[in-house]
Amino acid sequence: MSDIIHKSPKNTTQDLDIDFDSLLNLEESFYQESYDEAFKIGEEHSFRDGKLLGIQTGFQRFILIGALKKASNLLMEINNAKLSKENKDDNPKIEKYLSSLSNILSLINEFYKDSLINVTNTPEDVDIYEKNIKTIRSKSKILFSQLGEKSFYPEIENNCKEIAGEIPTTQINGQEDNMW
Template sequence: MTMDFDGLLTLEEQYYQDGYREGQNENLKQNFLEGKQFGLQVGFQRFIILGQMKGLCDVLDSYKFQNPMLEKNIHTVRTLINGLEMNNDDENVVGFEKVLVKLKNKFRTILIALQRLIKDEKKKSLTFELFEDVSRTIAGEIKGFVEDDESTKKKSTQDQAQSW
């Protein structure tokens, strides 16, 4: 009776390879989940300001200020928002950035016109900067972990915040 012990010599390597494959599969699952979460957060942060603009335009319409310039600007903001494609194609992302600049400028004119109509010196005026601060407070900031050769040698790394 002969016994083959050759398989025992590579047993450690076999367990190492099995563990390595399991680790890779687990890492892929976690990366997919983290990528989805990151994408949802970025999308939320990018589009929340549009929802707030549209909401404030609805509120201003309900007050019926009878100001043709204000009504025209509100209509322009709504048209620009409704014309945006809400997907992640390269050309739509570039288009979104261009339209966002136009929207911010047009919305600034709405806020200026609103301040002229209200004329209440007791209250602090609503500026676009305050409007953006509210948006950032609601949406939060993305915390991105950055790893390089130097940071892997250190015992601790620091998160870097990126504002989208």
């Protein structure tokens, strides 16, 4: 306040030296000084809660991606080994399946960098996730079955669900309730 109204020693109204610009913005400056301070307090207070929720959500969203990456790699390795031992004519479709498996792995590997999942919560990354997870899930389910491992996919999905728990449906972008 002392910045706004300067009083002469006599303290009379006539002697008030008023900074009219500040006076005009008085309400705004009172609001802003309090707002800035409270914003910092609020931000610091909820950052940790947000981080916990972020870690949990990242975990829940990408557990299936990791599982399907490992499962696809296992099936690729096993079927490649089979293919090298067997006559191609015995199972003509296997090469096609392996090519499809390779496509799934390419989609999965879009989330990876140096053997670790490398994603952010930016709208672009979330869009890629939303788009790819549906394709990865549906194709894996069919392909694992075609490769003779019918129970492999549901076993993986059920265990992922059990281990990661249900995805919270609030405060997260996207349709998490439809993830499974």
